Amino acid sequence: MGKSSWFGVIAVAVLGFLCQYFALIWSPPEKTMGNLVRIMYFHVGSAWIAFLAFFVTALFAVIYLIRRNLLFDRIAVASAEIGVVFTSFTLITGSLWAKPIWNTWWTWDPRLTTTLILWFLYVGYLLLRGTIEGLERRARISGIFGIVAFADVPVIHFAVEWWRSIHPQVIDETGFNMPGTMIFTLMFAFAVFFVIYLLLLVLRTRQETQKQRMFLIRQGLQELRAKAFDDSVRGES
Amino acid sequence: MAWSMFWTLVWKELRTELRGGRLVASTLALGVLLFLVVGIALNGASNLTADWSAGLFWMVVFFATSIGMTRADVKEQELGGSLGSLLAPIDRSLIFYAKWFSTFIIVLVSEVGMLIAFLVILNAPVPQNPLHFALVVMGGTLGLTGIGSFLAQLAGSSSLRDILVPLLLFPTTIPLFIALIRLTVISMVPTVSGAHIWVEVLVGYLVLFAVMPFLLYETMMEV
Secondary structure, X not given: OOHHHHHHHHHHHHHHHHHHHHXXXXXXXXXXXXXXXXXXXXXXXXXXXXXXXXXXXXXXXXXXXHHOOHHHHHHHHHHHXXXXXXXXXXXXXXXXXXXXXXXXXXXXXXXXXXHHHHHHHHHHHHHHHHOEXXXXXXXXXXXXXXXXXXXXXXXXHHHHHHHOOOOOOOEEOOEXXXXXXXXXXHHHHHHHHHXXXXXXXXXXXXXXXXXXXXXXXXXXXXXXXHHHHHHHHHHHO | OHHHHHHHHHHHHHHHHHHHOHHHHHHHHHHHHHHHHHHHHOOOOOOOOHHHHHHHHHXXXXXXXXXXXXXXXXXXXXXXXXXXXXXXXXXXXXXXXXXXXXXXXXXXXXXXXXXXXXXXXXXOOOOOOHHHHHHHHHHHHHHHHHHHHHHHHHHHHEOOHHHHHHHHHHHHOHHHHHHHHHHHHHHHOOOOOOHHHHHHHHHHHHHHHHHHHHHHHHHHOOO
């Protein structure tokens, strides 16, 4: 890691500690849920980042299919991987929150169900990507699925919402349904998760670039070896 | 020109199926077997509610079709027919729509068999509104085969193709799945309301997956 990456890691650590302070000590307990509400700052923040990550995947998939520059494909896959991690975190924190509030680990709430379907869609995206040969074909095929999956998300959400809903509305058409200190903490947590997302995106894209470069060097080396072998066979004959 | 090419491609797919009957036979056999297994798992399943019956019917249809479609074009791949289609001087999305339509016909045939097994083995309630039920089955099959054909082509070059097609298909088709179950329940018990919402979901889904391949299929089939 370079100097800038280390700076990023230290900034995330400091912001992370501040976020813990705001979420666990500074913000007030909720009227009915009490201290259990504190998990919301991590749950909602990570859910928003997960949706953002999948949007970035679809956006860079479109840009890749137009420009055909593999850098955009690397950004798309890095964002999808981070999105899957944040979605997993959302599902786990959601389940932990649901147990004491709804008295169940899992319920068929639209947002919960949509999030789990989203998780499966992008796990499928990563599996599809990981099992296709050829850099460009892989980028093209996974890019198309990234777009299809993202276009399907609103349809999935509305279908599941019409099916059933019991989720608390943190934000509705009247705005945020919570006091100012809680809104500040929630937005601060979101900002911290966003910085973590950006840092991971840069590091993962850089790693993917190095991986592709290594692959191309190895391929070039194999071609050189094959050529050297051909030359030696020709020389002998 | 485009229409005649479309029908030529559809006829080519149907003839290939008529010669071997791979998709009909595999989908139908798997579907009937699944009804049998579900019946045993539910201890004879003699008294299922409309909700349960509709859910089980579509679960079996989705599962059997997705497994069948993963290998639907093996013969074509072996004999180089797919490459020949790609060389035709037509918009490539036309190849997709022909494949979609032919798969729709083939799956519909196997669904007739599955429906009989569903009514007999699971002792399911006969739909009180058969015309409504027939339209739901046709709409559902159209949606399922559309996205299924697209994803089967998409995952065609993957080494995990057999497992990936159902894995990609199920999460993608959840809205369709929910809409079909609700509409099937309504066709079985006409007193249940709310059909218009699910018809909107079904039509919206069909439109989405009819337009998207038109935009993306050409890119997908680049050699």
